Amino acid sequence: MKQLLIVTSRPDDFADLAAGLSSHEPLSIAWADSTAAAQAAVSGKKVDLAVIDETVGDQPGLTVARDILMKNAMVNLAVVSRLSPEIFHDTAEGLGIMLQLPPRPDAGQVKMLMETMKSITGS
Amino acid sequence: MNTLIAIPSSTPGGLDAPLGAHFGHCDMYTMVSVKDKAIASVSVIPNVPHQQGGCMAPVQYLAEKGAKKLIAGGMGFRPLMGFNQVGIDVYFGGNFQTVGDAVNALINGELPQFSQEHTCGGGH
Numbered sequence: 001m002k003q004l005l006i007v008t009s010r011p012d013d014f015a016d017l018a019a020g021l022s023s024h025e026p027l028s029i030a031w032a033d034s035t036a037a038a039q040a041a042v043s044g045k046k047v048d049l050a051v052i053d054e055t056v057g058d059q060p061g062l063t064v065a066r067d068i069l070m071k072n073a074m075v076n077l078a079v080v081s082r083l084s085p086e087i088f089h090d091t092a093e094g095l096g097i098m099l100q101l102p103p104r105p106d107a108g109q110v111k112m113l114m115e116t117m118k119s120i121t122g123s
Numbered sequence: 124m125n126t127l128i129a130i131p132s133s134t135p136g137g138l139d140a141p142l143g144a145h146f147g148h149c150d151m152y153t154m155v156s157v158k159d160k161a162i163a164s165v166s167v168i169p170n171v172p173h174q175q176g177g178c179m180a181p182v183q184y185l186a187e188k189g190a191k192k193l194i195a196g197g198m199g200f201r202p203l204m205g206f207n208q209v210g211i212d213v214y215f216g217g218n219f220q221t222v223g224d225a226v227n228a229l230i231n232g233e234l235p236q237f238s239q240e241h242t243c244g245g246g247h
Contacts, residue, residue: 066200073204074179094199094243098176120177 001026002117003046005075007038007064008053013104017051020107024114035059035067042072049117054080054103065095076120078113080105125163128155128229129190129211130222136167138223142216145197145243147173147181153222154188160230178202182209194225194234200242213237 004027006014011031018029030047032038034057041047050068052061059067061079068075078099081088088100099116101109117123131143132153143149149170156164171184182205185193193206194216206213214234216225228234 069201069204073182073201073208076176094201096176096178096199096201116176120174120180 001028002048003027004029005032005038005041005047005050006030007032007050007056007061007068009033009056010053014051014053016106017109020110021113024110033057035064038064038068039071042068042075045072047072047075048121049076049078049098049113051101051105051113052077052079054082062092062095062097065092065097069095076117078116125156125158126191127189128157128192128194128226129153129185129188130155130194130216130225131170131196132167132222136222138162138165138221138226140222142194142196142219142222142225146193146195146202147178147199152185154190155222155226157226157230162226162230179205182206182211186211192229194222194229195237197243198237198241200239203237203239203242215241217241 008014021027030041032041052064054061056064065077065079076098078101079097080101130153131146131149132151133141133143134150136151136153151170152168154166171180178201182202186209190211192212194214196217214229215237219225
């Protein structure tokens with residue numbers, strides 16, 4: 001069963017995404033509302049994917065992504081961002097972000113998330 | 124005991140090959156086995172496909188090949204963290220033109236450890 005972590009201060013806005021992902025395949029979903037909580041959730045654990053909000057508390061999502069990678073670089077990352085794809089790509093360079101997500105990701109992003117995961121991990 | 128060093132390389136690989144400018148996008152890896160501060164053997168292995176978000180594939184690939192050290196001219200933050208996580212020490216070899224020169228510098232203790240300051244991109 002895949003392990004998913006959703007990092008956000010506004011869980012209601014990610015409920016549709018979580019429900020869509022759960023209906024797509026068996027998943028264990030954990031939630032974190034801060035960098036510290038996210039780091040604790042990935043340290044020494046197998047987490048297949050972390051979906052990170054544009055801002056978490058007062059931290060930019062890409063900063064949270066970097067802080068997660070410092071604890072566990074094996075976690076695949078998807079980050080919400082309003083930046084254009086080109087600027088997002090440049091800004092996130094070096095972090096190995098799997099996918100950029102729109103501001104209110106919902107069930108419509110499920111297929112892309114899962115297909116991208118599969119192309120990277122094979123499962 | 125032999126230590127296996129992986130060096131991102133340009134075609135055709137080997138000691139005389141240019142050092143690859145950026146880990147992950149190199150043509151191949153030159154694998155150098157070092158024993159008692161001398162080069163014991165040299166081989167070349169292909170790189171693995173690298174797509175956006177898939178930078179852990181070459182990290183795990185080199186770990187499976189038995190690499191214990193890696194010399195890189197450039198690398199992103201995530202693969203650096205990945206190498207640290209799998210126990211491969213990374214060194215900055217950007218000042219050297221060839222694989223052989225970089226390896227000899229490492230053997231002689233002249234290469235700095237690859238730090239976050241060496242990483243590429245806005246993510247650092």
